[in-house]
Amino acid sequence: GYNLIIFFIISHLMSILGKLNPWNPSIPYEILSLNISSKLSTNSHAIKESSKDFGKIIQEILPAAVLYPSCVNDIIDLIQFSHDLSVPFHVAAKGHGHSIRGQAMAKNGVIVEMSSLNNNINNNENCGVRVSWDSGLGFYADVGGEQLWIDVLRSTLEYGLAPVSWTDYLYLTVGGTLSNAGISGQTFRY
Structure with a gap:
């Protein structure tokens, strides 16, 4: 029972x-x-x-x-x-x-x-924006898909650099832009 x-x-x-x-x-x-x-x-x-x-x-x-x-x-x-x-x-x-x-x-x-x-960026080995130098490539940025383009710009400006081409609106994620085959109107110049 x-x-x-x-x-x-x-x-x-x-x-x-x-x-x-x-x-x-x-x-x-x-x-x-x-x-x-x-x-x-x-x-x-x-x-x-x-x-x-x-x-x-x-x-x-x-x-x-x-x-x-x-x-x-x-x-x-x-x-x-x-x-x-x-x-x-x-x-x-x-x-x-x-x-x-x-x-x-x-x-x-x-x-x-x-x-x-982004909430765990300091403890996360594969997120964020890392600007690096390579003798064959020159400067490049290794960017997580969750990053906003404005954050990419801020990180590269710390090195006196900026992306050659980007979206016209910088509050989009890099991953979202690339998943839509996103390119900017500036791309034709390069």
Whole structure:
């Protein structure tokens, strides 16, 4: 009798929790066993915020979850997990939110909030803007996709340099620009 009562209480509590934050079956529950589970959100507010399209042209394409990576390896783990499934789920990177026509959306998949890489920049080996010199290449910048063009400009100006060509609006992410085959109107000069 006692075990049956405990079973019903636990079942009731689990059904309440499931209603508060239901799990989307398009992503296997086993994803919670990965090291990235604490950086994965199924919160309805996070999902709604990540599913916004610039200009609101495409709406209501909701992901199942949002990943807030602290390093590139978190993204690698997510993509590897999806790839290893018999039916992979969609993964899309979202930077500053200027992509259009649903490019940065993943219906029932996972949105990767690239801007969260900036939150851990001092402890992260593969983020930020690094300006370097190479005898064969000259000066170059190694830039994380989450970086804004304005931050690239600021970093290069510290060396008395500036990119030869860039977007006309500097508050876009480098990754977002490149994913759209972005070039600036200045490019024809070079």
